[in-house]
Amino acid sequence: MSNPKFEITNPEAIKLINDxxxxxxxxxxxxxxxxxxxxxxxxxxxxVLLISLAIGKSIADSRRAPVFLPPDLGTPVPTTEVVVKSxxxxxxxxxxxxxxxxxxxxxxxxxxxxxLESANI
Amino acid sequence: MSVRSVIPDLIGNLFKFTPIIxxxxxxxxxxxxxxxxxxxxxxxxxxxxxxNFAEFAILKQDYLTTPSLDxxxxxxxxxxxxxxxxDLAKASLDWYLLDLIGSYRVDYDPIKPVxxxxxxxxxxxxxxxxxxxxxxxxxDLKKFTNNYLETVPVNDAMIKxxxxxHKIAELVRIQIDSKTALxxxxxxxxxxxxxxxxxxxxxxRDKAKFIDAKIDTFANNLPMAEAVSESANDIFFSSxxxxxxxxxxLQLDWINRLIDIDINYVQPQI
Numbered sequence: 001m002s003n004p005k006f007e008i009t010n011p012e013a014i015k016l017i018n019d020x021x022x023x024x025x026x027x028x029x030x031x032x033x034x035x036x037x038x039x040x041x042x043x044x045x046x047x048v049l050l051i052s053l054a055i056g057k058s059i060a061d062s063r064r065a066p067v068f069l070p071p072d073l074g075t076p077v078p079t080t081e082v083v084v085k086s087x088x089x090x091x092x093x094x095x096x097x098x099x100x101x102x103x104x105x106x107x108x109x110x111x112x113x114x115x116l117e118s119a120n121i
Numbered sequence: 122m123s124v125r126s127v128i129p130d131l132i133g134n135l136f137k138f139t140p141i142i143x144x145x146x147x148x149x150x151x152x153x154x155x156x157x158x159x160x161x162x163x164x165x166x167x168x169x170x171x172x173n174f175a176e177f178a179i180l181k182q183d184y185l186t187t188p189s190l191d192x193x194x195x196x197x198x199x200x201x202x203x204x205x206x207x208d209l210a211k212a213s214l215d216w217y218l219l220d221l222i223g224s225y226r227v228d229y230d231p232i233k234p235v236x237x238x239x240x241x242x243x244x245x246x247x248x249x250x251x252x253x254x255x256x257x258x259x260x261d262l263k264k265f266t267n268n269y270l271e272t273v274p275v276n277d278a279m280i281k282x283x284x285x286x287h288k289i290a291e292l293v294r295i296q297i298d299s300k301t302a303l304x305x306x307x308x309x310x311x312x313x314x315x316x317x318x319x320x321x322x323x324x325x326r327d328k329a330k331f332i333d334a335k336i337d338t339f340a341n342n343l344p345m346a347e348a349v350s351e352s353a354n355d356i357f358f359s360s361x362x363x364x365x366x367x368x369x370x371l372q373l374d375w376i377n378r379l380i381d382i383d384i385n386y387v388q389p390q391i
Contacts, residue, residue, distance in 0.1 A: 100365045
């Protein structure tokens with residue numbers, strides 16, 4: 001039993017095959033790539049940078065330096081001095097408030113000789 | 122008119138008078154703060170005298186420079202106002218001193234003559250302020266002032282004695298409070314009392330008597346009989362400051378000893 005030979009007879013398919021073989025079909029793509037080459041190069045550079053940052057961050061996170069905290073000293077408690085107060089401090093305060101300055105109150109100066117005669121004002 | 126119709130009217134009236142009620146309430150609460158005291162009355166009267174006297178001095182100068190009838194009338198009115206305010210200020214000062222002495226609530230005989238004299242002096246100044254209203258002519262003014270200059274020295278002197286009586290009354294009040302404190306503390310002391318504590322209590326009693334005697338001597342030697350000549354003396358106050366300071370120091374020492382006993386034997390030791 002002979003192997004039947006498969007032959008392409010469709011002219012359009014033949015043309016497509018020939019275009020693929022000759023590379024003509026990729027010409028518009030090549031032209032577009034050439035025209036916008038700086039855009040996609042820049043895009044690639046940005047993508048590479050972002051990927052690098054992401055990798056760097058993940059490495060930094062995994063290798064975080066340990067935090068050293070000082071030991072807990074507790075909250076400071078004020079030292080209280082026990083002061084025993086007397087019930088009679090108010091008498092002492094009254095004595096301290098006692099003024100020995102005289103006259104207290106001050107005597108005002110007033111003119112006892114109010115008249116219309118001259119030379120006393 | 123039913124009860125149902127009266128109630129809303131009452132509530133309505135209540136709301137209408139709410140501000141008045143609030144104001145009345147506040148006035149009731151704060152009224153003691155604005156009530157005239159002896160001190161504020163004295164400050165007011167003396168302030169008035171100063172104003173009137175300044176005005177009188179200018180008008181008198183005008184009158185002496187230009188003795189016109191108009192100037193004379195102006196200065197006479199001003200003189201009357203000045204005399205009125207002067208004597209009211211002096212009466213207020215007497216009242217203020219009486220109020221100060223009274224505030225210590227002491228019944229101490231040696232200062233009673235001063236209190237009586239201050240009351241008489243206050244009445245004298247009130248009478249003078251009343252008499253001054255009858256001054257019409259320059260001759261009236263001259264007569265009034267001459268009479269005033271003869272009678273006022275003893276009444277002016279009482280102000281100085283009143284100041285001393287005030288200081289004495291304060292010392293006596295401290296003595297009374299101190300002795301009451303001692304009598305209050307004794308029942309709280311440990312029983313039987315240690316000998317050293319008994320001695321300390323006895324010492325306090327003796328010292329209290331000593332201070333009482335000092336105050337009595339000071340108060341009984343107020344020279345009321347020579348009030349005018351004594352009060353005119355330049356050292357009237359300065360000669361008495363020393364004894365007041367001495368009594369004060371004795372009282373301070375006394376109360377310090379009592380407080381020491383209180384702290385060590387009565388107050389709970391924490």
